[in-house]
Amino acid sequence: MKTVFVVGAGPAGMFAARKVALAGFNAVLFNRDVKPGGLAEYGIYPLKDKMKFGLRKQFAQILDLPNVYYFGNVKIGNGYDLTIADLDAMRPSAVIYTCGAQGAHELGLPGEHSKGVYAAKDFVYHYNQLPPYASQDFSTGRRIGIIGIGNVAIDIARWLLQDSPSRNTEEVTIIARRGPVEIKFDKKEIGYVIRHIVPEELTAELDRVRERCARVDEDVSPEAIFAEHFPMLNEEDFTSIPPRLSFRFLSSPTAVIASPDGRIAQLEVGDNDLVLRPDGSTKPVPNGQKAVLEIDTLIFAIGDMHDEQLGLPMGPNGYATQADPDHPDEPVFQVWDPIHSCALAGRFVAGWARRASTGLVGIARHDGELGAEQAIEYLQSQPEGKTLSPEEIFDSLEGRGLHPVTKADLSLLGAAEQQEAEKHHLNYFKYSDNQSMFEAIERERSAVASSRA
Numbered sequence: 001m002k003t004v005f006v007v008g009a010g011p012a013g014m015f016a017a018r019k020v021a022l023a024g025f026n027a028v029l030f031n032r033d034v035k036p037g038g039l040a041e042y043g044i045y046p047l048k049d050k051m052k053f054g055l056r057k058q059f060a061q062i063l064d065l066p067n068v069y070y071f072g073n074v075k076i077g078n079g080y081d082l083t084i085a086d087l088d089a090m091r092p093s094a095v096i097y098t099c100g101a102q103g104a105h106e107l108g109l110p111g112e113h114s115k116g117v118y119a120a121k122d123f124v125y126h127y128n129q130l131p132p133y134a135s136q137d138f139s140t141g142r143r144i145g146i147i148g149i150g151n152v153a154i155d156i157a158r159w160l161l162q163d164s165p166s167r168n169t170e171e172v173t174i175i176a177r178r179g180p181v182e183i184k185f186d187k188k189e190i191g192y193v194i195r196h197i198v199p200e201e202l203t204a205e206l207d208r209v210r211e212r213c214a215r216v217d218e219d220v221s222p223e224a225i226f227a228e229h230f231p232m233l234n235e236e237d238f239t240s241i242p243p244r245l246s247f248r249f250l251s252s253p254t255a256v257i258a259s260p261d262g263r264i265a266q267l268e269v270g271d272n273d274l275v276l277r278p279d280g281s282t283k284p285v286p287n288g289q290k291a292v293l294e295i296d297t298l299i300f301a302i303g304d305m306h307d308e309q310l311g312l313p314m315g316p317n318g319y320a321t322q323a324d325p326d327h328p329d330e331p332v333f334q335v336w337d338p339i340h341s342c343a344l345a346g347r348f349v350a351g352w353a354r355r356a357s358t359g360l361v362g363i364a365r366h367d368g369e370l371g372a373e374q375a376i377e378y379l380q381s382q383p384e385g386k387t388l389s390p391e392e393i394f395d396s397l398e399g400r401g402l403h404p405v406t407k408a409d410l411s412l413l414g415a416a417e418q419q420e421a422e423k424h425h426l427n428y429f430k431y432s433d434n435q436s437m438f439e440a441i442e443r444e445r446s447a448v449a450s451s452r453a
Contacts, residue, residue: 004027004095006020006027009030011365020376027067029069031073036063042130043125079309081400096371100304101352101353103304107147116263124155140168141263144169146299148301149178157196161243171244177250177284195241197246198244215273268293269290269292272284272287313336321334333375346379412440
């Protein structure tokens with residue numbers, strides 16, 4: 001049977017594997033983490049249990065398919081556990097890369113590598129207990145700045161304002177290059193934290209940028225902005241609660257200023273004006289004015305980027321693909337080699353590996369399925385190959401000194417986590433380091449063996 005390797009077991013990878021398996025081929029998943037799910041498991045806010053439970057159930061159903069195989073705790077890339085050449089040596093019929101965008105854009109600022117400055121994705125991984133981020137230092141202070149104006153920024157603010165175990169937050173300031181009209185977060189998301197906004201303070205900030213926004217015909221009056229993005233602020237009985245959530249618009253960070261101990265103590269920001277583009281959109285441009293904010297923690301949510309260390313050819317927007325000139329608007333999943341100007345036969349990218357930071361779970365699922373369809377179409381014209389069997393792949397991984405996690409292991413781990421959840425009266429429990437997971441799997445394995453003896 002022809003076999004497709006799927007690198008990455010987030011939503012794009014899981015649903016790509018499902019599509020491949022239901023088409024009658026073997027699907028072999030390689031995943032960096034012990035557990036599948038990717039951002040669906042480690043990126044969704046911890047308290048959004050209903051969404052996570054639903055996705056875990058769907059992923060379990062996919063793994064139950066007899067021709068879907070899983071090898072977790074195996075990282076692919078140059079200098080990692082396996083290189084792309086190592087994968088190719090196993091002779092897969094095709095490979096779909098759905099490993100997401102594991103790099104983070106840097107700010108490009110003086111002092112950005114100071115203590116207390118974190119990429120949003122890493123910080124989210126930390127509070128969602130993804131190893132090894134869960135055990136790393138992501139300590140926060142009392143006055144925290146978040147760069148970004150989308151749902152990720154609001155999720156992080158929610159954690160800091162309400163659910164962080166440290167509970168030492170006094171104020172979270174969301175910093176945006178553009179004006180209030182360009183707010184990207186949803187009303188539902190801001191609803192979780194809106195009680196932390198002081199209406200008078202937000203009104204003062206809108207007044208601060210009103211004239212600059214008016215030059216490009218943007219109405220940022222409290223009446224307009226509250227109605228569009230903060231409707232609860234107009235309720236007569238609205239009351240604010242600490243800690244405070246504030247906003248600073250038309251501001252671009254220009255430098256991180258560290259204290260003698262190396263931790264961020266202040267953030268220098270430059271004020272922006274807005275200029276109209278020919279298409280009617282606006283562009284922020286510096287106006288030369290600067291200010292210094294008292295910030296002791298900075299988290300930047302400015303998008304993710306592809307990991308060059310994976311080893312796929314790179315283009316200007318990440319892993320390289322080449323659009324069909326006859327159908328320029330159709331998504332392209334096949335990997336392109338820009339050096340030799342040719343497509344890589346049987347090699348595809350999908351999900352965030354195709355377009356970084358694009359869409360949520362539903363879009364990732366759809367993209368993974370479309371990528372799988374192209375892989376399946378490719379397989380139709382290919383002869384039967386001699387891919388290593390799942391047993392041979394497992395032996396090869398162990399022979400390299402790796403600790404691959406299989407579907408059977410995941411079942412044992414799930415049983416151990418369920419027992420811990422019941423013991424501690426929790427809706428769900430998960431281990432925050434790989435070693436604890438390995439030990440839980442072995443305990444369950446021994447318990448099962450004893451019960452059968």
